[in-house]
Amino acid sequence: MANEILTPAEMAHADQSTIKAGIHDGYHLMLNTGNAIARHLLRHHGDASAFHILCGPGNNGGDGYVVASILGASGASVNLWTHGEPKNGTDAAQAAKHCPIKVQDIADFKSAPSGVIVDALFGAGLNRAVSGSAATAISTANGSTCHRVAIDIPSGLDGLTGQVLGTAFQADTTITFFRKKPAHLLYPGRTLCGEVIVADIGIADNVLTAIRPQCFENTPALWKARLPVLEENTHKYARGHVAVFSGGATSTGAARLSALAAARSGAGAVTLLTPEEALAANAAHLTSIMLHKCENRRDLATFTETRKVAAFVLGPAFGVGRKAREFALALLSETKAGVVFDADVITSFKDERETLFNAAAGPGAIRLVLTPHEGEFKRLFPELTETSMPSKVERARAAAKLACAIVIYKGADTIIASPDGRAAINANGTPLLATAGSGDVLAGLTAGLMAQGMPAFEAACAAVFIHGAAAHHLGFGLIAEDLPAAAGKIIGKLLANPTTF
Missing domain, CATH: 3.40.1190.20 (Ribokinase)
Known part of the structure; x- marks a missing residue:
């Protein structure tokens, strides 16, 4: 079992090394990520009444757009709530462009009576406290009886320290990629992640040679x-x-x-x-x-x-x-x-x-x-x-x-x-x-x-x-x-x- 733990910065290095090596470009890594998440959702929650996906403006949100597209194509009922538009020319913008699901403003997000809520708001790159409509949506989601799934890191959680930045999404399941991050194991982050699943998105283990991680899960x-x-x-x-x-x-x-x-x-x-x-x-x-x-x-x-x-x-x-x-x-x-x-x-x-x-x-x-x-x-x-x-x-x-x-x-x-x-x-x-x-x-x-x-x-x-x-x-x-x-x-x-x- 791989036990290296990567900081958000080291994970970004792993992504960039994969892109530079020509194995995948950034958009195809995002497609791989979305596919891995969608496969999990359909395998474990395929009978859900609806999927409620919360998307932010960055790459975490881009992953959410890909998930929404795949779930919609499968015939599932999908509601897509967004917090800001992705910047032009980014991978997230490309994912949003190709997503056929109707977009709704996150300020209008209401507690869903059933189904699965997918958190794709901010991920591991967050460096300031969550506030405004995003914080309200997270609180609403946490009060729901729906199953809650976070992409990479529950939004509102510092990926490096495991500390809460303002308010944080309470996940039942967190799907991360390649390797775990410190926040998956450090408190209080560990209590917010639920079950942590590490998905393969096509990043080769040899990228660790240059990163030389110094943090490990004690196994x-x-x-x-x-x-x-x-x-x-x-x-x-x-x-x-x-x-x-x-x-x-x-x-x-x-x-x-x-x-x-x-x-x-x-x-x-x-x-x-x-x-x-x-x-x-x-x-x-x-x-x-x-x-x-x-x-x-x-x-x-x-x-x-x-x-x-x-x-x-x-x-x-x-x-x-x-x-x-x-x-x-x-x-x-x-x-x-x-x-x-x-x-x-x-x-x-x-x-x-x-x-x-x-x-x-x-x-x-x-x-x-x-x-x-x-x-x-x-x-x-x-x-x-x-x-x-x-x-x-x-x-x-x-x-x-x-x-x-x-x-x-x-x-x-x-x-x-x-x-x-x-x-x-x-x-x-x-x-x-x-x-x-x-x-x-x-x-x-x-x-x-x-x-x-x-x-x-x-x-x-x-x-x-x-x-x-x-x-x-x-x-x-x-x-x-x-x-x-x-x-x-x-x-x-x-x-x-x-x-x-």
Whole structure:
């Protein structure tokens, strides 16, 4: 499955590359687009009482004129409502000229009692708030009981950021072309698109060579080749050793969740580094997870010198403050292991972030993963706001570059970003994960996969996807304790057949 995501500008580049190559001119691409949409409408809604098509003045409207022509020729009842005429000499003007359906002004659009409403007003190129008669028509359409289909992007939606510009069409189905756009996956856009269908309109995959997209939908195709596979002659330490730091006596559960998740991810050995006051509490709850007393930097140094650890997790319920900062900097300066910083350790650096970023900026491959939720992200990256940078993808990329780390920017539309510009938008998140301890499991999964040799970006992407898939597998009523074992089963399915998901 193709998982590249193209910005509206990159999609325009793909169109122009196809035209320049002489494969199709702009008008024939528009005909291909209209044909793809009309085929879908006739296949799935051929018995509709009427098709109500809303056309704007640009190429999105041109697609709508082609759809109207094809549906009319099929014998369907078609009502065509327009918002401005296409400019002379454009492909849209040519499509309008060849459309035999009577044109009605969009200001006269009334709520249709039945049928299908097709939104061809603005598409992905919109850069200002929808207003006037177009906004009124969109509101009228949204209040209708008709099935609603958007062409490319629901009108009123910013194709790059997924944000609403004034008001936006609420689609039941969105038909886009060649590749998805960020707005199809980012909230609130994702809730406005309904089912997203990617149609083939004759653009060849080789146009991506020049575009070199850096944004992807987080599917197994992105990282399955890096997923750890057990060798016949392996042993537990060859499978990677993960160490997780525990909080005090009354704050031990979060670290145990991370440790269990690391073990279920396939790591061969997991050790919980615990202060003496928490040894008894942790020992009472663990069997396969090893315990080691760790009170201070000296204890940590002794442990790292004598035990080969491939990845650490620091943060879950560890406590905010100087000790968290000291341990974090020691891991970055005194080990070569992968490190996942979550929760309390992220907050601990809110006033000393340059110290953290400088420590992470050493030579070699990126080995730090940060896992902030929205609040933690704002504390560590206060300048990266929705106002200054409306795209969540761009905020995550900027954060990754600043921190010299992989950033898992958590939320309903979790973004995984790398300092090299790669970013993945996760689409299998679920409200089921909005439960205490869920993030601790994610941190452990990420560290476990890193310990087994996955590069940090691929490990983070895989962990986020597996985390979501495990939640879907468990269903309503899951608690965080259920997730590690379910994640192990998901990994097993992925190893057996990655195309299952």
